[in-house]
Amino acid sequence: MLQEVLHVCLRRGEARRAQDTLGDLVQVFAGRIEPLQAPDVIAAAAPGGSERLSARDRIHLAVMQRLGIDQIISTDRAFDGLPGVTRLDPLAFQSWRDDVFGNAD
Numbered sequence: 367m368l369q370e371v372l373h374v375c376l377r378r379g380e381a382r383r384a385q386d387t388l389g390d391l392v393q394v395f396a397g398r399i400e401p402l403q404a405p406d407v408i409a410a411a412a413p414g415g416s417e418r419l420s421a422r423d424r425i426h427l428a429v430m431q432r433l434g435i436d437q438i439i440s441t442d443r444a445f446d447g448l449p450g451v452t453r454l455d456p457l458a459f460q461s462w463r464d465d466v467f468g469n470a471d
Contacts, residue, residue, distance in 0.1 A: 367391065367439050368399065370426070371456050374441045387456055391439070394467060406432060419444050427451070437466070 368388055375384030392399070402425065409431065410424035419427060423442055430438060430451070437452045438445055445453040454462050 367395075367426075367456075370422075370440055370442070374457075383457070387459065390459060391456065394463070400429060400433060402429065403432070416448065 368391060371387050371391065372384050375381065375387065406425055406428040409428035410421065416424050416427055420442075423440070423444055426438060426440065427445075427448070430436070436450055437454055439454045439456045441455055441457060443453070445451055454466065
């Protein structure tokens, strides 16, 4: 997740936005950021309903499946319409934060 935000922001020339967004995400997800495991890569390589996804996105999907997660924070619209997956745009964090994490007030 963090690499994805960095990748997109730097590609857009938004290094400062990357730093701010990553800081927010690390704070919100403290203790809940999961590492990639070898079986995730093997699952990502398996044929299935995610052929339209890039290798990196297939890995994200495999990790989600391993953890039983149905929401992904990603700017990649390729996740839109995947059965059982809801995409949350990290650059719109403020718009969905309370719905996902509850009201911070």
